[in-house]
Amino acid sequence: MEFRILGSVQICDDQTGMRVMPSGAKQRALLGALVVCVGQEVPSGRLVEELWGDRPPLGAANALQAHVARLRRLLLSSSGRGAHHDWLVTQPTGYALRADTSATDAQRFHRLVSEGREAATVDPDRSVRLLRSALGLWRGRAFEGSERGPICATEASILEEARMVALELLYDASLRAGQHERITGELEGLTVSHPLREQFHELLMIAQxxxxxxxxALGTYERLHRRLIRDLGVEPGPSLRRCRDAILYHFDPHPGREAVVGPSHGSAAPHPPALGHRPDDEVRMRLLAHEIALLRGRVEELYQEHRALAVRLSGSRALSLPPP
Structure with a gap:
């Protein structure tokens, strides 16, 4: 039997395929809290707080026992093992869900993400498949439809951040696999729904x-730049700035990921730098060369302006001035 929390709290019997969702938000919250702490005793006091917060009803202990009894019956009726396995056991000071820690969709999600991360550099296509499978386990917000107390709320925040990291890993692996055209639209949606998450913007810039x-791609950077200044009063991080600079000077933003199409004029992307040279150093050298060229151009402009002014002042001839 698998316990599912990546969405509404559900019980799924792997033998019959039957899915059951506890009735009532408190029943779902109780099961959710026990799933988070699967295999461990959860004190009755913590479960009371989980279900009723800091305003428990009179006779909260009895009310909790009633919820536990109903949930125990539901677990027994949902399991193909019948009465031969007591899923919800009473402990000296609380209750415990007696199940393998791998019997949850959250643990399956973490396992697939870990495998996808390991495969990213050696087999990006397999990494993409694993990560999409992991993200496909999500059916909505974690513990959706439950009254979330401290246990479930904390776990929901942890799981949501893990989902964001998995998305970043997925699109990084997709770029390594040369799937930039496929993911551009998906990344555009993510930058709208998560407007301050820099990694999504960086991945979108590379894909664009x-x-x-x-x-x-440069417009994506500028929009985020303005948003960060306006909302947080901070500049984009160094990784995003390096990505912008590389794109600005037609240099592949991340040579570690496969580059298939180059700059907007259609020419091939620059080859990654030779071994022994860091990409960041190559970008800095291009920036320095560009700044020197701008400086030389400005000096030449000033020299010409000075000559023109000298001609006007003399009224007849230009002063002899040494070249810059």
């Missing part, structure tokens, strides 16, 4: 650049 949409 690989699709030949260099101007849009």
């Amino acid at each position: 650049y690989r699709c030949g949409r260099r101007a849009e």
Whole structure:
């Protein structure tokens, strides 16, 4: 039997395929809290707080026992093992869900993400499949439809951040696999729903650049830049700035990921730097060369302005001035 919390709290019998969702938000919250602490005793006081917060009813202990009794019957009726396995056991000071820690969709999600992370550099196509399978386990917000007390609320926050990291790993692996055209639209949606998460914007910039949409990639950076300044009063992080600089000067934003399409004019992307040279150093050298060229151009402009002014002042001839 598998216990599911990546969405509404459910019980799924792996023998019959039957899915059962406890009736009532408190029943779902009780099961959710026990699933989070599967195999461990959860003190009755913590479960009372989980179900009623800091305003428990009179006779909260009896009310909790009644909820536990109903949940125990539901577990027994939902399991193909019948009465031969007591899923919800009474402990000296609380209750415990007696199940393997791997019998939850959350643990299955973590396992697939770990396998996808390990495969990212050696087999990005397999990494993409594993990570999409992991993210496919989500049916909505964790513990959706439950009254979430401290146990479930904390776990929901941890799981949501793990989901965000899995999405970042997925799109990084997709870029390594050359799937930039497929993921651009998905990343655009994520930057809208998570407007301050820099990694999504960086991945989108790389995908747009690989699709030949260099101007849009730079526009993505500028929108985030303005948003960060306005909402948080901070500049984009160094990784995002390096990505912007690389795109600005037609240099592949992340040579470690496969580059298929280059700048917006359609030419091939620059080759990754030779071994022994860091990509960041190559970008800095291009930036320095560009700044020197700008400086030389400005000096030349000033020299020409000075000559023109000298001609006007003399009224007849230009002063002899040494070249810059």
